[in-house]
Amino acid sequence: MTQPIVAVENLRVLFPTRDRKETVKAVDGVSFAVQPGETFGIIGESGSGKSTLGRAVVCLLKPTEGRVLHNGGNPHDLSAAELRRARREYQIVFQDPNAALNPRMTILRSVREPLDIAGTVPSGDRDRVALEMLDRVGIAPEFSTRYPHELSGGQKQRVNIARVLTVRPKLIVCDEVVAALDVSIRAGILNLFADLQREFGLTYLFITHDLGVVSHVSSRIAVMYLGAFMELGAPEALVSRPYHPYTEALMSAEPVPLPSHMRTGQRIVLQGEIPSPTNPPSGCRFRTRCPIAKDLCASKTPDWREMEPGHFAACHFAEPRP
Amino acid sequence: MNGEPLLAVSGLGVHFRMGRQEVQATRDVAFSIQPGERVGIVGESGCGKTVTGLALLGLLPAATSRVEGSAMFEGQNIIGLAPRALRRVRGRKIGMIFQEPMSALDPVFTIGQQIGETIRVHFGATREDARTRAVAALASVGISSPERVHDSYPHQLSGGMRQRAMIAIALVCEPRLLIADEPTTALDVTIQAQIIDLLLDLSSRTGTALLFISHDLGVIAETCTRMITMYAGQVVEDAPVDFALVRPRHPYTSGLLRSLPRLSPRGAALPSISGRVPSLRDMPAGCRFAARCAHAQPGCDAPQIMASAAPDHLVRCARHADLDLPGALTELEKVA
Ligand SMILES: Nc1ncnc2c1ncn2[C@@H]1O[C@H](COP(=O)(O)OP(=O)(O)OP(=O)(O)O)[C@@H](O)[C@H]1O
Ligand SMILES: Nc1ncnc2c1ncn2[C@@H]1O[C@H](COP(=O)(O)OP(=O)(O)O)[C@@H](O)[C@H]1O
Ligand code: SF4
Ligand code: SF4
Ligand SMILES: [Mg+2]
Ligand SMILES: [Mg+2]
Numbered sequence: 100m101t102q103p104i105v106a107v108e109n110l111r112v113l114f115p116t117r118d119r120k121e122t123v124k125a126v127d128g129v130s131f132a133v134q135p136g137e138t139f140g141i142i143g144e145s146g147s148g149k150s151t152l153g154r155a156v157v158c159l160l161k162p163t164e165g166r167v168l169h170n171g172g173n174p175h176d177l178s179a180a181e182l183r184r185a186r187r188e189y190q191i192v193f194q195d196p197n198a199a200l201n202p203r204m205t206i207l208r209s210v211r212e213p214l215d216i217a218g219t220v221p222s223g224d225r226d227r228v229a230l231e232m233l234d235r236v237g238i239a240p241e242f243s244t245r246y247p248h249e250l251s252g253g254q255k256q257r258v259n260i261a262r263v264l265t266v267r268p269k270l271i272v273c274d275e276v277v278a279a280l281d282v283s284i285r286a287g288i289l290n291l292f293a294d295l296q297r298e299f300g301l302t303y304l305f306i307t308h309d310l311g312v313v314s315h316v317s318s319r320i321a322v323m324y325l326g327a328f329m330e331l332g333a334p335e336a337l338v339s340r341p342y343h344p345y346t347e348a349l350m351s352a353e354p355v356p357l358p359s360h361m362r363t364g365q366r367i368v369l370q371g372e373i374p375s376p377t378n379p380p381s382g383c384r385f386r387t388r389c390p391i392a393k394d395l396c397a398s399k400t401p402d403w404r405e406m407e408p409g410h411f412a413a414c415h416f417a418e419p420r421p
Numbered sequence: 422m423n424g425e426p427l428l429a430v431s432g433l434g435v436h437f438r439m440g441r442q443e444v445q446a447t448r449d450v451a452f453s454i455q456p457g458e459r460v461g462i463v464g465e466s467g468c469g470k471t472v473t474g475l476a477l478l479g480l481l482p483a484a485t486s487r488v489e490g491s492a493m494f495e496g497q498n499i500i501g502l503a504p505r506a507l508r509r510v511r512g513r514k515i516g517m518i519f520q521e522p523m524s525a526l527d528p529v530f531t532i533g534q535q536i537g538e539t540i541r542v543h544f545g546a547t548r549e550d551a552r553t554r555a556v557a558a559l560a561s562v563g564i565s566s567p568e569r570v571h572d573s574y575p576h577q578l579s580g581g582m583r584q585r586a587m588i589a590i591a592l593v594c595e596p597r598l599l600i601a602d603e604p605t606t607a608l609d610v611t612i613q614a615q616i617i618d619l620l621l622d623l624s625s626r627t628g629t630a631l632l633f634i635s636h637d638l639g640v641i642a643e644t645c646t647r648m649i650t651m652y653a654g655q656v657v658e659d660a661p662v663d664f665a666l667v668r669p670r671h672p673y674t675s676g677l678l679r680s681l682p683r684l685s686p687r688g689a690a691l692p693s694i695s696g697r698v699p700s701l702r703d704m705p706a707g708c709r710f711a712a713r714c715a716h717a718q719p720g721c722d723a724p725q726i727m728a729s730a731a732p733d734h735l736v737r738c739a740r741h742a743d744l745d746l747p748g749a750l751t752e753l754e755k756v757a
Contacts, residue, residue, distance in 0.1 A: 144609035161465045251697055253560035281465040281636065286680040286693035293688065308609065314680035315691070336689060346571040353641030356678060356749045362643070368618055372579055388611075 102171055103132035104270055104302050105156055105189075109165035112151050119252070120375045125151040128165075130403075134390065138296070140317030140334070142310060142349070143193070144373055148326040149306045153272040156304055157189040158164035158182065187217055190263035194275035195368040196255035199262065200247040206258055207243035213266045220307035232261040236291060253284035260291065270302040277312060289316060310353045314338055317410075323347045325384045326376055328403070340420070342412035345385045383415070426453035427597055428477075428629050432490035433500070435472045435481065438543035443487075444701040446472045447654040450490070451727070454598065458622060458633040461662070463677065467698055470634045473651070475604050476500070477632075478517055479507045492657035495597070513543050516591030516629075518584070520603035526575040526586060532559070532586045533571035536593055543594050558589040563619055579610035585619070592623060599624070602634040617644055637675060638749070642666060652672045653698050653709040656727065660734040666749040670736040672714045675746035684751055708739065716740055 102378060112126040125205050141149050154160040155167055158174050166173055174185050210229040214220050220228055225400060238258040247255055256276060259348065263271060273292065277285040295301060307313045314334040315322055322330045322337070324343065330343040341347045348367045355362070361392045369388045374380055382386050386396040389413045392415070401413045407420070434448040436443050447469035454460050463469045465499040475481050476488050479502060491498045511517070520523050527535060536555040540546050544744055546554065552571070562585045563685035565662070572727035575583055584604060589601055622643065623633050633644050641648055641662065648665045650658040650673060658671040676694040678684070685691050696713040699705060714721070718723040719741045720744070730736045738744075 144611060193462040246728075253697070280555075282638075282677055282680050283465060283694035284697075286691035287695070289682070290690045290693065293690070310610075316684065317689055348611060352610040354610075354613070354617070354643045355643040355683070356638040356666055356668045357683065357754075358644065358749075360663070361750075361754065366614060368614045370615075372581055372612065373605075373609070 100172060101134060104135045104170060105133040106168040106171070106305070107131050107152075107165070108155065108168070110152070110155060110167060111160050111164040111234050112148075112155050113163040116377060124152055124376050124379060125325050126155065126340075127376075127379065128194070129323075129328055130165075131321060131325075131328070131331065133302060136373060137268070137318045138305050138316050139420065140320040141323055142305070142307060142313045142320060143323035144308060146325075146373060146376060147323045148186060149308075149323055150274050151307050152323070153191060153274050153304060156270075157191045158186050159191065159366075162337055187213075187266045188269040189272070190254075190266070190268040190270070191272040191274060192263055192276050192364050193338075194278045196252050196259060196279060198266040199248060199259055202247050203245060205244050206238070206250070208241075209247075210258060210262045211267060213262060217266050228265055229261070232265050233258070235264070235295075235300075236261045238286075251284075253280050253288060256280065256288055257291065260288075260295070264295065264299070267299070268301070270304065272304045272306065273308045275308070278307065278309065285312070291323075292316065293400045310350065321348065325373060325379050327384060329385060330410075331414040332412075336407070342406045342410070342417040343385075343414050344391055346388050346412075348388075348390075355414055383413070424455065426492065427456045427458070427470070428632075429453040429493045430490070431492075433473065433476060433492060434489045435469070435476050436487040436489070436588075438485045438487075442702070443706070445654065446701060447476075447651075450651075450654075450656055452649055452656060452659055454630050454632060456597065457624070457628045458647060459621075459633065459645040460647045460649060461633045461635060461645035462643050462649045462651055463635060463638055463674075465677075465698060466636060468651040469654040470636075470651055471602055473632055474517075474600050474632065478511055478515065478600060480511075512539060512591075512596075513594050514596050514598070516594065516596035516599045517602045517605045518587045518591050518599070520606050526583065526590075526610065527574055530576055530579070531572050532590075536571075536586075536590050539590055539593055554593065555589075559586065562586075562589045562592070562623075563593050564589070581608055582616065584608060584616055588619065589625075592627070592629070593629060593708075596629060598632065600629045600632045600634075601730040603636070604633075605640060605670040606635065606637070611674070613640070620644065638666075638681065642749075650677070653704065654701070655709060656735075657710065657737040658735065659727070660731075660736075661683060664731070664734055669745070669746050669748050670715050670730040670734060670741045671710075671738050672744065672746060673710050676713075679747055682750070684749070708737075710738075716744055 110126055110129045114123040143149050174182055201377040205359050211225045214225045238257050277288050315336050320334050321328050322338050324345050330346045350368045351367045371388050382399050383401050386392040395415055401415045403411055403413045406412050431451045432450045434447045446754050463724040477492055481615055490600045492500050533745045540551040540554050556571050559570050564570050564585055605616050635641050648662045649656055658674045679692040694713050707727045711717045711721045725737045727735045727737050729740045
């Protein structure tokens, strides 16, 4: 085993509710390790804690409990100046193409800004580096003098990618990076991410609620529900032989554009909604929506078990298959 | 195609005034919906899906927009109706639901007050009678505690619940047609599955026809029997869903289907449509898709008309007869 580029150990991230009477358990005991060069996918419904987890991985949030290790070291042990330097290697791109772009800055200034902050490249070279990066992500030089509102969503997302690439990160957390884009544009951005990964040896933590996207890009996928992982495995195994009832339901809920005679028609429609993360159900947190829940599920939290090599699930009734 | 259509749209075009200029957002939109039929409109954002739905509902801003063409609904042209006549149709015979129920629901009234209002306006029901019908309507869309939801304000409900409440309001008058604009786009897949099931169940139970607007081809495939593809303000293909998915006749429909990740081996490059939708100010006179089309030829720079490519299958492409375009099936699935 090589040194993981990120190791997350028993991570919990809690937030006080607005009235400060309760705590939101956004991430509630998550462990995993990401190997250099892989794309680790995280899928889950809204509010399951994906973004919170992603922010904790790039040190935008501090763990309430547990640790996030970068290359084996704990970035929160570093001095403020050291942390700032170390954080450059761990970048994040968001769903909203506008989130990181200042509407009053030209595209070139936005892309160059991280270099200005880092100060690693001589100031005379920064425009050139920024323009090269824009070119690399498929943005023509004439766009560099324009402002964000003059670009389409897909173009802005390319600019965001160029922006984080200028500081030569090792890992990029991609938080719903294609969710706001049309399917035809989406394909181009996903292709770009794949090319850049090969070219720069990047590692991705790829967060999405889109099953098609996550299984196309990921080497491993974690399924998250209410702050915890339910299942983790290779995409082929997860899609064709899920062990966890929640994974199974997610797969079957995904609408597929197949003609009527090719659809199986046996869709599992989960009842109810995802419970509040301030007060997750006892035992198995999926039990209030699980079609096969038993009494045991309320009293005992299921263990995280390895069902086959590299494939984990947390369900009392999952049986390893030969 | 049999009998009198419930809705027959023809020559529908929407213009917007922007400053001193006028731009045309949609042009010559034509399609029809049979009673009880479920028709989907797909296309990338900005192609004119929402504008088309709003034009049919008479909901475009009167001061800055102009609508041409006609939409015959039960023997009456609903385009350009006077406000009073419009109120007899919209909400009563044509229901509507939108992507963000929060913007369509009034935040200062309870859900019950909003449904009750609709019932009293359209049926002249008493207050008690309205309450009973409202609670029953909420129960019929699968809300498990309809009394509680009846007395809740919109912000007290989750997104999925609000969408159910919206559907209850839209259906309480038993409309003949429901126009749904991206009703599940803001929802999680498991909740989306619940809403799709609900709409299918309601439409088969009550015979309500559905005009379902979505950018999601999977959602349209699961919900509709007929699919209309819009591109740059025009309808470019109109066919039964099963035909369009298996053998699309327009390069744009084919491109949309092929760019879905499920059709490519893991990690392989995805086919994408290069370029972007032309701007409203700068529409080409010829085929509007030409700049992005891999099959463009000299003949394509003439304006394209909707032509019959197969029985019940219309397409706006000069080359439809020579092209054999891939659809939503993988090679393996085609063999099976
Ligand atoms: N700063 C905060 N203060 C309070 N609660 C928070 C904060 N950030 C996140 N939460 C809560 O933590 C939970 C997890 O949120 P998170 O944004 O990580 O979910 P997500 O999986 O990314 O969802 P989505 O798919 O909607 O982006 C939610 O209940 C959210 O409301
Ligand atoms: N109120 C309006 N004023 C001016 N232009 C508008 C207005 N509403 C929509 N448009 C324009 O009309 C076109 C079609 O928009 P829309 O129907 O919302 O697209 P879709 O729903 O397919 O994403 C777009 O170019 C959009 O910018
Ligand atoms: S532990 Fe019980 S409730 Fe949880 S997924 Fe398994 S069967 Fe369902
Ligand atoms: S008319 Fe020509 S350019 Fe337009 S879609 Fe058909 S082949 Fe392509
Ligand atoms: Mg998020
Ligand atoms: Mg729209």
